[in-house]
Amino acid sequence: MNTEPERGAVTGACNIAAFLPQMARERPDVPAIWCPVGRDRSGAVQYVHETYADLDARSDAIARGLVAMGITRGTRTVLMVPPSPDFFALTFALFKAGIVPVMVDPGMGTANLKMCLAEARPEAFIGIPKAHAARVILGWGRGSVKKLVTVGSRWFWGGRTLAQVQESGTKEIGSALADTAADEVAAILFTSGSTGVPKGAIYHHGNFVAQVDLIRDAFGIEPGEIDLPTFPLFALFDPALGMTTVVPDMDFTRPGSVDPTKLVAAIEKFSVTNVFGSPAVIRRLGRWGEGNDTRLPSLRRVISAGAPMPPAVLASFCELLGDGVQVFTPYGATEALPVSVVGSDQVLGQARPITEAGGGVCIGAPLPANDVRIIEITDEPLETWDEVRELPVGEVGEIVVKGPTVTKAYFGRDASTKLAKIRDSSGGLWHRMGDIGRLDESGDLWFWGRKSHRVQAAHGVMFTVPCEAVFDTHPDVLRTALVGVPSDTAERPVLCVELEEDTAASEQSRIRTDLLAIAQQHEHTRTIEELLFHPAFPVDIRHNAKIFREKLRVWAAKKLGVRLG
Secondary structure, eight states: OOOOOOTTOOOSBOOGGGHHHHHHHHSTTSEEEEEEEEEOTTSOEEEEEEEHHHHHHHHHHHHHHHHHTTOOTTOEEEEEOOSSHHHHHHHHHHHHHTOEEEEOOGGGOHHHHHHHHHHHOOSEEEEOHHHHHHHHHHTTTTTTOOEEEESSOOOSSOSEEHHHHHHHHTTOOSOSSOOOBTTSEEEEEEOOOTTSSOOEEEEEHHHHHHHHHHHHHHHTOOTTOEEEESSHHHHTTHHHHTOEEEOOSSOTTOGGGOOHHHHHHHHHHHTOOEEEOOHHHHHHHHHHHTTSOOOOTTOSEEEOOSSOOOHHHHHHHHTTSOTTOEEEEEEEETTEEEEEEEEHHHHHTTTHHHHHTTSOEEEEEEOTTOEEEEEOOOSSOOOBGGGOOBOOTTOOEEEEEESTTOOOOBTTOHHHHHHHEEEOTTSOEEEEEEEEEEEOTTSOEEEEEEGGGOEEETTEEEOHHHHHHHHTTSTTEEEEEEEEEEETTEEEEEEEEEEOTTOOGGGHHHHHHHHHHHHHTSGGGTTOOEEEEOSSOOBOTTTSOSBOHHHHHHHHHHHTTOOOO
């Protein structure tokens, strides 16, 4: 059997944190991070910074201190600290020491948090006082957590403070950088749970290093750039890419409610060259830009991920950018990222009429390191490639990918791993994205929605994205969501509609008539006869962009008086 490394795979010794000491040697006095710490008397945001040399030295001390207190290589460690200098120093310290951070979204809800931490069986817990108090009261990690570190004032739960850990680490000698291998576990990153239960994807150091290479090459990022990431985990790539991080003044658990003036002020103050934000953030900035003539000339690119972005939203935001500057949309998932990339020129050019007619959303050509195929749709596990029926160009099926950033398994969820992974004859591992799409003749990938969201209607299968896109063109519609409710032996397609904020309730009758007329203009939407207006769609907690269609389905069934089994 051929067991040669996959194209682009990272092998041998590597540690994702090794980029930081490299930057500390090459650019010691350059700020690595700027963090907001309050406001001055005029109301302007004040910032503190740490240089690459500062961040490297502090994370070294913390790494040694953690090891000295018994949090050693391979220890699964919960990290619940908001974006701050401490968050960055701790994260790099954990990676340096080969400690395995367990990353969960605080906004996923107490029940999901408890479930995730019970599955991960963490042995250490690092958090702010509020996180520790919740841990004690709600029982997070009970029975497994033995070592405690508090970032801030320690209360009654014992353990050590971060200050004590750092101080003890300054007295230790030896390299803080563990000689981890590419196939050694680096972190457990939980999915957001927006289309099912949250699952802990096991990342290896080789996965992270490959991601750095793919991101740098895909977007042409150069050392010396300034990044404003509205999703904190993206900022952890910045030192590896030679970028300075500007932490925005925002609530990271509610990106869809961000104050655009604060983001613009930071972009202008630091001459930011790169912004990373979900479509919800892009929508907020675009709306803000419609009311003034401000432009953001320092930006070289914008990267947006988390959900498909309607062309109209993208076009509105692009008015803020200089000539030749694009918004890039990488496609991927926690388990495999990035898979492909598309720029706004293509999305708003030749792809837009196809999208708005129901041909899916263009998500670009797969990156060179990745192999992407379309396979026949099934909800059953596929253990080997021999069980797969690969579909030809143009046919719609499930998207699968093989490449250096594909994670191998979920922690503690063997059944989920079995459903998501396929082995081929060369020993390579394919990840089933759980998404529906097609490849066109030019090699571009088109997204048609989540596999679990397809509607099994009486006349055949209906996919969400192609149906919704034709209705999203209506000027009074913010977004739509197709769901299926039980009806005899099949599902009844129901279109949930969220209107623009300033749309009067009295306009709903007119809009309903318009939308039903639109439905009749397209073959794939003609069977949609039921429309329900919803005040505000439920969305994922990570990006505030993915629509919780599962919750909408329950809501729609209740509105229609249909019992769900």
